[in-house]
Amino acid sequence: MARTPRQVGEEVWKTRIEKVNAELVTLTYGSVVAQLCKDFGNDYIQVNEQLDKMGYNIGIRLIEDFLARANTSRCRTFKDTAEIISKVGFKIFLNITPTVGNWTPDNKQFSLIFDENPLADFVELPDDGKAVNELWYSNVLCGVLRGALEMVQTQVEAQFVSDVLRGHETTEMRVTLIRILEDEMPVGDD
Amino acid sequence: MSFYLAIIGTKDNAVYDLEFGTYRQGGDGTSKFSADMKQLCPFIVHSSLDIVEEMQWNTNVMHLKVIDKFYNYLISAYMTAGNMKFLLLHETRADDVIRQFFVDLYDLYVKTLMSPFYAVDQTITSPVFDQRVKMLAKKYL
Numbered sequence: 001m002a003r004t005p006r007q008v009g010e011e012v013w014k015t016r017i018e019k020v021n022a023e024l025v026t027l028t029y030g031s032v033v034a035q036l037c038k039d040f041g042n043d044y045i046q047v048n049e050q051l052d053k054m055g056y057n058i059g060i061r062l063i064e065d066f067l068a069r070a071n072t073s074r075c076r077t078f079k080d081t082a083e084i085i086s087k088v089g090f091k092i093f094l095n096i097t098p099t100v101g102n103w104t105p106d107n108k109q110f111s112l113i114f115d116e117n118p119l120a121d122f123v124e125l126p127d128d129g130k131a132v133n134e135l136w137y138s139n140v141l142c143g144v145l146r147g148a149l150e151m152v153q154t155q156v157e158a159q160f161v162s163d164v165l166r167g168h169e170t171t172e173m174r175v176t177l178i179r180i181l182e183d184e185m186p187v188g189d190d
Numbered sequence: 191m192s193f194y195l196a197i198i199g200t201k202d203n204a205v206y207d208l209e210f211g212t213y214r215q216g217g218d219g220t221s222k223f224s225a226d227m228k229q230l231c232p233f234i235v236h237s238s239l240d241i242v243e244e245m246q247w248n249t250n251v252m253h254l255k256v257i258d259k260f261y262n263y264l265i266s267a268y269m270t271a272g273n274m275k276f277l278l279l280h281e282t283r284a285d286d287v288i289r290q291f292f293v294d295l296y297d298l299y300v301k302t303l304m305s306p307f308y309a310v311d312q313t314i315t316s317p318v319f320d321q322r323v324k325m326l327a328k329k330y331l
Contacts (some may be wrong), residue, residue, distance in 0.1 A: 032304025075223075122304035127315055131307075 005083045008072060009091035016069050017092060021132065026121045033137060037126075044134035055143020063148040077176050079103075081154065082110050085145065094118055096174075099142070111161070114171040125165050132167065136160045142173060153181045192221035193331060194231040194279040195323070197299070199311035200272070202239060204316040207232065212326045235277045238265045240277055246278075252296075253289045268292035272310070274299065284331075291330040298322055 001190040033051070040046045070088050082100045090096050096118065102111035119138050125131040136142075142158040147157050151152040162168035191212040197205040209231065211221040223231065238258035245254050246269050254267040260279075266288050268276040274297075276292050302308055303321055 027306070034306040122301055123320070124302075124305045124307065124316055141260070152261045173292075 005072075005087035006097070008070060009088040009097065012070055012088065013091050013095065022095075022118055022121075025037035025048075027058060029119045030123060030138070037135075042126075042128065042130065044131055046139070047141045048134075048136050051139035052143040055145075056147035057143075057189075058140070059144040059147020059149075060136075060151050062144060064092070066148065069107075078107055081149070082112075082175070086112060089148075097145060102129050102174075108177040108185045110175055112173045112175065114173070115162075117171055119165075120171075122164055123165055132165075135166075137162060137165050138163070139173070150181070153183075155181055191217065191281055191331075192223050193327070194221070194235060194284070195327075196279075197231065197295075197314070198236070198237045198239060198275040198277065200274065201311055202234075202236075204313070205274070205311065206319070206325075208320070208323055210235065210324065210327050211329075212331055213264045214331075219324070225235075231279055234260045234263065235265060235279055238267070238277065239275065242267045242277070247309055253292060253306065254286075255285050255289075256283065266292075268296070270296055272297070272303075280331075287330050291326060294326050294330070295323065298309070 008066055022180070032054075033047070033171050036047045036050055040050070069092060070084075072084055075084060079124055082154060086098050086100050090098055096114065098114045099114040100110055102114055103109070108126060117138055119141075122136060125137065125167060136159075139160065142160065145158045146156055157176045158173055160172065162170055162172045164171050192209070192213070193211065194207070194209050196207040199205045205319070207224065209221045209228070211217050211219050213219050221228075239270055240331055241257045245257055245267075252271070254269060256264045257267045258265040263279055263310065264279060264283065266278045266280065266285070269291075270276070278288060278292075298319065302314055302316065305312070306329075
């Protein structure tokens with residue numbers, strides 16, 4: 001009886017997911033980022049924003065797919081949410097399990113530390129001195145998390161703080177809980 | 191024993207080149223080409239391009255072995271599936287070793303090609319690539 005998030009993730013990955021070639025995903029995402037860079041004339045700040053927007057659009061749809069497959073119960077705390085994201089969410093869609101760490105004392109912020117990133121396999125950032133300081137190559141993942149969590153009433157902010165492509169030692173994304181969204185009644189005549 | 195490696199692109203453009211010496215028998219890896227020879231290396235290598243293009247149709251393997259001679263220097267060639275030419279200027283015959291070197295170089299080249307920011311026929315300026323080629327040279331030549 002699958003109970004821990006890790007077991008749930010493994011079980012769903014093995015049974016309920018259709019697999020696709022990883023290199024296809026890597027190359028497709030790579031050409032998206034490269035084309036964005038060309039289109040925006042190497043304005044990497046804009047590229048980051050666009051990747052985040054694209055990720056947001058993916059996330060709001062992805063959450064339905066996730067809930068349909070994983071069928072997990074409602075998370076009681078933000079810590080539960082973090083565990084589910086890393087052990088089930090990333091496992092199902094990218095077959096990786098980033099580590100959750102660096103919790104702040106108020107439990108509203110955590111880090112996801114990626115020891116492998118299939119989106120960035122074989123990638124070398126361009127040599128123009130700007131990319132290595134401005135571009136967050138995997139920024140689409142931040143948008144995905146933001147969009148998906150917003151659909152389950154959790155408003156978060158996600159951004160990368162380090163990336164091996166930029167020369168850092170680890171790839172780390174910081175996720176901050178802004179607030180839990182309450183459903184609001186529309187203003188109108190009662 | 192010195193070597194000059196050149197990678198030529200599909201439009202006969204230079205993509206990468208490297209001069210190095212042997213690491214065998216106490217060599218320190220620096221090339222021992224005379225100053226004249228250093229200038230001539232790219233010319234010699236490029237002049238054998240015609241022969242490469244002729245020979246590629248005669249065989250169905252990628253390694254073309256020695257295709258040209260210049261005085262006492264030999265030029266070996268390896269043609270990749272994507273029409274990239276790896277040319278090596280060397281002094282002594284070592285077909286098998288050079289073939290292994292080329293095969294590993296092809297592997298490195300494909301990995302470079304996988305990066306979305308690298309276009310075909312672009313020059314390779316990455317210091318990581320440079321370092322890895324030098325390690326290959328150390329391993330085989």
